[in-house]
Amino acid sequence: MTPISGNTAIDDRQPIPVDYLLEPYLEERGIRLGILRLDSIHPDISGNKWFKLKENIRLALENGYDTLLTFGGAYSNHLAATAAAAAGAGLKAIALVRGWHGSVSLSPTLDFCVQQGMQLHFVSREEYNLKYDPAYLEKLGATFGQPYIIPEGGNNEAGRKGCEQIAAHIPPDAGHVALAIGTGTTFCGIRNGLDPATALHGVPVMKNGGYLAAEIREHLEQPAGSWRLYTEYHFGGFARHTPQLVDFMNGFYRRHAIRLDFVYTAKQVFAVSDMIRKGSFEDNAHIICVHTGGLQGNSSLKDQLCF
Ligand SMILES: *Cc1c(COP(=O)(O)O)cnc(C)c1O
Numbered sequence: 001m002t003p004i005s006g007n008t009a010i011d012d013r014q015p016i017p018v019d020y021l022l023e024p025y026l027e028e029r030g031i032r033l034g035i036l037r038l039d040s041i042h043p044d045i046s047g048n049k050w051f052k053l054k055e056n057i058r059l060a061l062e063n064g065y066d067t068l069l070t071f072g073g074a075y076s077n078h079l080a081a082t083a084a085a086a087a088g089a090g091l092k093a094i095a096l097v098r099g100w101h102g103s104v105s106l107s108p109t110l111d112f113c114v115q116q117g118m119q120l121h122f123v124s125r126e127e128y129n130l131k132y133d134p135a136y137l138e139k140l141g142a143t144f145g146q147p148y149i150i151p152e153g154g155n156n157e158a159g160r161k162g163c164e165q166i167a168a169h170i171p172p173d174a175g176h177v178a179l180a181i182g183t184g185t186t187f188c189g190i191r192n193g194l195d196p197a198t199a200l201h202g203v204p205v206m207k208n209g210g211y212l213a214a215e216i217r218e219h220l221e222q223p224a225g226s227w228r229l230y231t232e233y234h235f236g237g238f239a240r241h242t243p244q245l246v247d248f249m250n251g252f253y254r255r256h257a258i259r260l261d262f263v264y265t266a267k268q269v270f271a272v273s274d275m276i277r278k279g280s281f282e283d284n285a286h287i288i289c290v291h292t293g294g295l296q297g298n299s300s301l302k303d304q305l306c307f
Pocket of ligand 1: 047048049077078138153180181182183184186187260264265292293294295
């Protein structure tokens with residue numbers, strides 16, 4: 001890997017811890033449920049975002065770019081991670097931020113991005129929706145001095161390639177791996193890197209996430225191992241939450257001292273424990289939940305959390 005300088009030195013060839021949960025409902029059935037702690041690799045470039053960015057940053061540096069340009073909303077984990085990773089790699093960073101900046105103060109996420117030196121450009125929702133339009137991207141290139149453009153959420157070929165490396169951190173005898181899905185980039189990367197005998201379970205965190213199946217299928221190398229999406233665990237939609245989800249996060253932290261984020265990982269871990277209780281996994285199953293990070297996003301919920 002390209003060494004990343006400064007405060008973002010991440011050696012992701014080091015083992016990443018898996019924490020196994022001790023719970024009576026697991027022990028009764030001999031189920032091993034482990035959390036792969038991608039959240040532990042860096043405080044700011046957390047979880048799967050590092051893996052999505054690393055190959056993009058390598059390509060940008062190798063091809064002589066001095067600036068990254070990407071897209072996101074005011075609470076985007078991807079923007080926070082890109083800001084920090086760009087700063088660490090000595091690259092400038094520009095964000096096109098969805099929605100006009102109406103309020104006086106920035107969100108904590110955007111505040112952090114600015115501290116990392118990222119330049120913010122607020123665009124209307126209509127303009128933001130052009131984010132995959134080649135003519136629009138060309139115009140952005142000309143406007144901003146030909147930056148290296150990373151799609152929203154790091155959703156490109158290099159992003160998927162980087163995420164393949166996550167599979168190497170999954171214990172080889174795991175029969176099941178589960179993770180939360182936003183764009184599906186991480187899901188595709190892990191499926192492509194994982195032993196075909198290991199089943200992959202995806203939990204879309206938005207309403208009606210079934211549309212993701214077609215996009216995922218397009219990016220899987222064949223023959224792909226088995227995979228499935230569970231679309232009923234969105235808790236009201238993207239970045240929505242319910243008292244039940246917040247209680248689950250607080251209880252999980254009290255029992256296991258592991259923080260989950262309300263947008264992604266809490267929904268995923270809730271889904272897996274719910275499915276285990278409902279008998280969807282066999283006795284003595286070995287299941288790994290990928291903790292994809294994203295804890296910076298909890299700042300908007302901090303009054304309700306015990307951590
Ligand atoms: C961005 C993000 C995801 C979703 O990843 P995709 O590759 O877009 O599916 C999952 N978990 C966390 C914590 C994230 O920040």
